[in-house]
Amino acid sequence: MFTAEMIASLNELETSLYNYICKNEDKVAYMRIRELADETHVSTSTILRFCRKLNCEGFSEFKTKIKLHLEETKKTNIKNIEHSVLEFFERISQGNIEENIKKAARLVSESNNVIFIGIGSSGIMAEYGARYFSSVGKFSMYIKDPYFPIHAKFLSNSVAIALSVSGETPPIITHINQLKEQEIKVISITNSKYSTISKISDTNIPYYVTEERFETSIGNNLNHVNENELKYSDITTQVPVVYILESIAREIYKLNI
CATH class of the missing domain: 3.40.50.10490 (Glucose-6-phosphate isomerase like protein; domain 1)
Structure with missing residues (x-):
């Protein structure tokens, strides 16, 4: 979901946001933008700028991508x-x-x-x-x-x-x-x-x-x-x-x- 180029383009605030999202993907997928801003101590404009750097038009599209990512990474059953x-x-x-x-x-x-x-x-x-x-x-x-x-x-x-x-x-x-x-x-x-x-x-x-x-x-x-x-x-x-x-x-x- 995050490429090396995307991560390299983040500033200090956006990097802290990235770290929070990586640790709380399940939670972020269902948060409102204001809730995420309060949790990460950044502004909503920072979050929107972060989303654009990830090629998302807005926070809603970003959450959709997280949900799809979580669906794809569900644990696979391994045969004996x-x-x-x-x-x-x-x-x-x-x-x-x-x-x-x-x-x-x-x-x-x-x-x-x-x-x-x-x-x-x-x-x-x-x-x-x-x-x-x-x-x-x-x-x-x-x-x-x-x-x-x-x-x-x-x-x-x-x-x-x-x-x-x-x-x-x-x-x-x-x-x-x-x-x-x-x-x-x-x-x-x-x-x-x-x-x-x-x-x-x-x-x-x-x-x-x-x-x-x-x-x-x-x-x-x-x-x-x-x-x-x-x-x-x-x-x-x-x-x-x-x-x-x-x-x-x-x-x-x-x-x-």
């Missing part, structure tokens, strides 16, 4: 973790995930190095995957910085493992393009095989669980180059990713015995 995990294991018992895991393991086994790529929670999984693969004797590294420079010419005979829930993460797609230009094989682990990342990978392992995201309050108070990452928290379970990574690593170990 058992539901998501059972959903995944029921699907793999009927699909060909084991075949995809073995194919990925063969690609990794034939390479000298493994590069894990991920951002956010997928970045944590990339770090975990690199540690786990190294534990079974396959030297691995991870990249979880979206702006990390990749000099692919130093990575001959390597394979990359890209992790992304949505399969649409722009920095990951950029990294994959750079790697593919150097003829590096790419394995992707995504929630769907119909995503961009899965389509441009040499091998894709989809796991198909219900994605869970909810809006965060920080997303409404900041304007950022990657607004979606700020506005929404992705709490999709990473249990399937752990299962797939550990399964690939164990297959690699078997192939190298």
Whole structure:
């Protein structure tokens, strides 16, 4: 609701008004302008000037925006973790995930190095995957910085493992393009095989669980180059990713015995 530009334009009185509103949104949504002025010790003209800076014609429109914001940020019901995990294991018992895991393991086994790529929670999984693969004797590294420079010419005979829930993460797609230009094989682990990342990978392992995201309050108070990452928290379970990574690593170990 408040962008960085809007906040920067506020003077001292308007900033105190902004701080009060952030702490009392439920209350302000149903106050009269005179009541808000008394509570914040500012004039009604200051409040109206504040509303105009937020692209509202008046206090009534501003209150409408607050009510809409409160409606959008109502807490989302989160499923029990058992539901998501059972959903995944029921699907793999009927699909060909084991075949995809073995194919990925063969690609990794034939390479000298493994590069894990991920951002956010997928970045944590990339770090975990690199540690786990190294534990079974396959030297691995991870990249979880979206702006990390990749000099692919130093990575001959390597394979990359890209992790992304949505399969649409722009920095990951950029990294994959750079790697593919150097003829590096790419394995992707995504929630769907119909995503961009899965389509441009040499091998894709989809796991198909219900994605869970909810809006965060920080997303409404900041304007950022990657607004979606700020506005929404992705709490999709990473249990399937752990299962797939550990399964690939164990297959690699078997192939190298």
